[in-house]
Amino acid sequence: MMKYGESVFDVVYLAYAVVLGVLILRKRRDEIGKLMGAATLILGCGDAFHLIPRVLNYFVGADFTAWLGVGKLVTSVTMTVFYLLLYRLWLRVYGEKENRTLRVTVWLLVALRVALCLLPGNRWLQNDSPMLWGIVRNVPFVALGVIDICLYCRKRGELRCFRSVWLLIALSFLFYIPVAVAAGLVPQLGMLMLPKTVCYMLLIWAFWRATEEI
Numbered sequence: 001m002m003k004y005g006e007s008v009f010d011v012v013y014l015a016y017a018v019v020l021g022v023l024i025l026r027k028r029r030d031e032i033g034k035l036m037g038a039a040t041l042i043l044g045c046g047d048a049f050h051l052i053p054r055v056l057n058y059f060v061g062a063d064f065t066a067w068l069g070v071g072k073l074v075t076s077v078t079m080t081v082f083y084l085l086l087y088r089l090w091l092r093v094y095g096e097k098e099n100r101t102l103r104v105t106v107w108l109l110v111a112l113r114v115a116l117c118l119l120p121g122n123r124w125l126q127n128d129s130p131m132l133w134g135i136v137r138n139v140p141f142v143a144l145g146v147i148d149i150c151l152y153c154r155k156r157g158e159l160r161c162f163r164s165v166w167l168l169i170a171l172s173f174l175f176y177i178p179v180a181v182a183a184g185l186v187p188q189l190g191m192l193m194l195p196k197t198v199c200y201m202l203l204i205w206a207f208w209r210a211t212e213e214i
Contacts, residue, residue: 161213
């Protein structure tokens with residue numbers, strides 16, 4: 001019964017992300033709208049590479065091991081791009097002048113995260129990444145997330161639609177880290193991806209509200 005509930009949730013989330021991403025791009029054609037729409041579509045489409053094989057694995061009698069692993073790789077990269085776009089969105093929404101040190105730090109973290117994800121030690125094709133690699137590749141990712149959390153937290157009182165963005169990012173990492181590090185040893189931790197996904201849905205809703213409020 002659980003597989004049906006999880007599958008329905010995944011499909012609804014993917015549809016929600018893609019539809020709202022398209023609507024945001026159609027509604028707001030300025031740079032802020034493009035950043036919010038692109039971030040939403042990258043989030044949804046990137047997650048689709050992992051979630052669609054996961055759903056199919058429940059109902060189709062085939063070996064999806066490689067697809068699930070590659071899907072995690074694609075999602076790891078697209079999530080990194082998502083948080084990069086959140087950083088760029090913060091600059092545009094709040095009219096901040098980009099600090100050179102911060103810019104270099106953000107781009108180095110993005111490059112390091114992607115490079116680590118592409119290394120063969122992750123064993124994506126076997127869908128069996130060692131815990132050590134789960135920790136190593138997520139260090140720059142978490143650092144990037146902390147930067148976004150701090151930036152949005154500093155400005156949390158200025159825009160109603162973005163007031164909770166910092167908290168949603170923080171919660172998404174709180175749910176994600178145990179899964180990324182130890183789900184291989186404790187499969188039940190995978191359930192934390194559900195509240196993590198809810199955080200993403202609320203982030204997308206904040207983008208949609210921002211199309212009217214900013």
